[in-house]
Amino acid sequence: MKTYVIGDIHGAHRALQQVIQQVGPGSGDRLIFLGDYVDGWSQSRQVMEYLMELNARHNCIFIRGNHDAWCEEWLAGMDADPSWLMHGGRATVESYSGIGPMERIRHLAFFGRMQPYFEEDGRLFIHAGFSSMHGPAMEHYESNFFWDRTLWETALATDARIPKDSIHYPRRLLLYQEIYIGHTPTTNYGLDTPMHCCNVWNIDTGAAFTGRVSMMDIATKKVAQSDIVQRLYPGEPGRNR
Numbered sequence: 001m002k003t004y005v006i007g008d009i010h011g012a013h014r015a016l017q018q019v020i021q022q023v024g025p026g027s028g029d030r031l032i033f034l035g036d037y038v039d040g041w042s043q044s045r046q047v048m049e050y051l052m053e054l055n056a057r058h059n060c061i062f063i064r065g066n067h068d069a070w071c072e073e074w075l076a077g078m079d080a081d082p083s084w085l086m087h088g089g090r091a092t093v094e095s096y097s098g099i100g101p102m103e104r105i106r107h108l109a110f111f112g113r114m115q116p117y118f119e120e121d122g123r124l125f126i127h128a129g130f131s132s133m134h135g136p137a138m139e140h141y142e143s144n145f146f147w148d149r150t151l152w153e154t155a156l157a158t159d160a161r162i163p164k165d166s167i168h169y170p171r172r173l174l175l176y177q178e179i180y181i182g183h184t185p186t187t188n189y190g191l192d193t194p195m196h197c198c199n200v201w202n203i204d205t206g207a208a209f210t211g212r213v214s215m216m217d218i219a220t221k222k223v224a225q226s227d228i229v230q231r232l233y234p235g236e237p238g239r240n241r
Contacts, residue, residue, distance in 0.1 A: 001059075002029045005125060007194070007203030007214045008065065008182045009033075010040030010239060011091060013047045015213040015226035020054070022224040023215055031058050032118065034182035035065025035127035035146060039088030040208040040239040041229060044071070045095040048107055064114035065127040065182065066146040072111040075104060088208060088239040116145040122177035123218070128152075129181060133171045152184050155200040173198050180218070187211045194223055208239040 038044035129151030187206030
């Protein structure tokens, strides 16, 4: 059995299909999605339908991202958060136009089953991060699971020359052998490939903006990537902020 981790998708159904077709996961393989399935490109609703299809054929784990939390609230009948609409939510609202009551219920149930994080065999899979020195189970603010950037910034700023047994080495990074995150696009650093700092792997390769959807085999670290998403959705702006 292989385990694959998939980074942020942001409504790019065509890009998600590309990486799944490239990899061709077997029925016994596990797919771990790091969240932010919606908001940006025009096919958020289709992404969610495709994820439900994949879930029926594979062992899938779905982590909740901040954009997914926004979308779930709106689908449940809350007013659309103005910040959500500005950051890609408007395209999601349009993609859900005409949704029927039974389909809405089915999508809400799927959102409701998403996990805040998943950990196994010394590995953590989480959308954004956590702030507790004792790990996510002891996190005081659960919203950090899909909003925190300090974990990634800590990994970026940690001098590789500092030994792990030093009192200066970040305690959060000692809790796991590997941590897989999304949320902060690697395109912010001029890259559209996954980044590796300390024991943290960032798999958000900027699909919402000028990057790609990425899928990694966690054992071999081999990466499959979609085309640049902008080219798959000509004429669309994606997330412009």
